[in-house]
Amino acid sequence: MTVHKKSNVNYNGSTFDRAYERADNHYEKIASKALENSIEHLNHAYGQKLCGAEGAVEFRDGGVYTYDNHGKRYLDCLGGYGIFNVGHRHPKVIAAVRNQLDQVCLHSQDLLNPWAAHLAEQLAKLAPGKLKYSFFCNSGTEAVEGAIKLARLATGKSEIISTKNAYHGVTLGALSATGRAVFREPFEPLLNGFTHVPFGDIKALEEAITKDTAAVILEPIQGEGGINVPPVGYLKKVRQLTKKKGVLLILDEVQTGLGRTGRMFACEHEGVEPDILCLAKALGGGVMPIGCFMSTSKIWRALESNPSIHNSTFGGNPLACSAASACLDVLKEEHLPARAAVMGNHFMRRLNQLRKRYPQYISDVRGRGLLIGLEFTSKELREAAQVELFHRGVLVAATMNANRTVRIEPPLIITESQINFMVDTLESILDDVDNKKIKVKKPRKHSKKR
Numbered sequence: 114m115t116v117h118k119k120s121n122v123n124y125n126g127s128t129f130d131r132a133y134e135r136a137d138n139h140y141e142k143i144a145s146k147a148l149e150n151s152i153e154h155l156n157h158a159y160g161q162k163l164c165g166a167e168g169a170v171e172f173r174d175g176g177v178y179t180y181d182n183h184g185k186r187y188l189d190c191l192g193g194y195g196i197f198n199v200g201h202r203h204p205k206v207i208a209a210v211r212n213q214l215d216q217v218c219l220h221s222q223d224l225l226n227p228w229a230a231h232l233a234e235q236l237a238k239l240a241p242g243k244l245k246y247s248f249f250c251n252s253g254t255e256a257v258e259g260a261i262k263l264a265r266l267a268t269g270k271s272e273i274i275s276t277k278n279a280y281h282g283v284t285l286g287a288l289s290a291t292g293r294a295v296f297r298e299p300f301e302p303l304l305n306g307f308t309h310v311p312f313g314d315i316k317a318l319e320e321a322i323t324k325d326t327a328a329v330i331l332e333p334i335q336g337e338g339g340i341n342v343p344p345v346g347y348l349k350k351v352r353q354l355t356k357k358k359g360v361l362l363i364l365d366e367v368q369t370g371l372g373r374t375g376r377m378f379a380c381e382h383e384g385v386e387p388d389i390l391c392l393a394k395a396l397g398g399g400v401m402p403i404g405c406f407m408s409t410s411k412i413w414r415a416l417e418s419n420p421s422i423h424n425s426t427f428g429g430n431p432l433a434c435s436a437a438s439a440c441l442d443v444l445k446e447e448h449l450p451a452r453a454a455v456m457g458n459h460f461m462r463r464l465n466q467l468r469k470r471y472p473q474y475i476s477d478v479r480g481r482g483l484l485i486g487l488e489f490t491s492k493e494l495r496e497a498a499q500v501e502l503f504h505r506g507v508l509v510a511a512t513m514n515a516n517r518t519v520r521i522e523p524p525l526i527i528t529e530s531q532i533n534f535m536v537d538t539l540e541s542i543l544d545d546v547d548n549k550k551i552k553v554k555k556p557r558k559h560s561k562k563r
């Protein structure tokens with residue numbers, strides 16, 4: 114196996130010392146068995162996955178790049194499905210976690226946890242409006258579970274309205290809100306009381322509200338649904354409607370939050386304040402897993418009589434909270450939301466130029482900030498382009514609920530020249546498709562799905 118040396122990595126290359134050599138050798142050893150173990154002990158399907166077929170093992174990462182065991186460098190335009198907003202292994206986040214390793218790693222659960230309290234204060238200052246209290250968990254789906262439970266508890270009602278094509282996670286409660294049959298049907302019956310209306314349709318939402326509706330749950334931009342941006346003013350109208358009807362508004366910003374769309378929170382584009390906000394993914398600074406749901410003092414009262422009615426053993430642990438706290442500092446210090454807006458405009462401008470040149474291959478470019486959906490004219494073309502981008506050193510992936518669409522969500526620190534590299538690489542691929550140097554399978558007739 115060829116080992117990619119640390120010195121090629123942007124962040125922290127110099128701060129690693131020999132103490133880590135031993136761990137390195139061990140990593141090298143387990144990396145050499147990654148494919149075999151993945152197939153035998155994770156899922157047999159790894160043999161068919163692109164990384165499996167290529168034998169590409171994740172070996173190092175730093176900044177906007179990830180490197181495989183052969184030393185090949187990939188420009189990360191996937192961003193771990195939206196977790197690397199501050200980049201891979203940002204030095205401040207790494208330092209925060211390293212310091213905390215020498216202090217307290219996991220909390221006793223009995224004494225006060227200063228990191229959770231500090232992070233909750235930071236979030237209260239950062240989040241829109243009256244959102245003041247936080248509950249920490251370990252993932253996006255858990256954040257959504259907690260939000261649904263809080264909405265039911267605070268209102269005493271049980272119905273939740275979600276949207277078609279929404280993605281809110283895969284645990285049974287969050288799955289009940291997720292709006293795509295392929296994820297839901299094999300696990301039915303799910304929770305009672307969930308309905309799904311078309312995203313962006315305020316009339317359909319109004320008609321779906323009943324006297325038993327506890328909350329409406331929405332992504333400000335549908336991520337896994339295909340990077341669907343609703344009509345301007347939709348979110349504001351949803352807010353007005355839910356207020357008028359006495360229904361809570363849960364915004365799931367697990368993917369759109371923390372600078373991704375060009376504002377710290379996507380709801381800020383329309384000046385909307387949710388009653389409950391869900392965060393996860395990028396919150397851990399690309400280093401630790403953490404999620405949370407936040408709400409107002411008034412709604413949080415529902416949790417006061419029995420604070421452990423909803424709980425998590427690992428939620429709010431000091432390592433994850435120290436990473437999240439450093440991540441919030443970095444987002445502000447490096448002005449990453451504003452940077453995402455500027456770089457996102459550049460990215461979309463360049464991709465739209467490419468769409469004009471190749472309308473027979475690219476049918477749409479949409480999104481906001483650095484959450485961009487690139488829709489191809491067929492699933493087969495999307496697959497071919499994705500595989501070829503991988504070979505040429507760029508990572509992207511399809512959105513879960515729209516298989517013609519590739520999501521582009523790189524670290525927010527991406528530069529203009531890195532964006533140009535990605536678009537130039539894609540252009541050379543489409544040139545090769547056009548010249549028949551790359552063969553694309555014929556689309557299946559009934560593949561209407563985006």
Ligand SMILES: Cc1ncc(COP(=O)(O)O)c(C=O)c1O
Binds near residue numbers: 281393
């Ligand atoms: C909007 C949204 N909510 C929830 C989730 C679930 O997050 P997790 O995979 O961390 O459980 C996702 C994951 O993609 C998401 O995009």
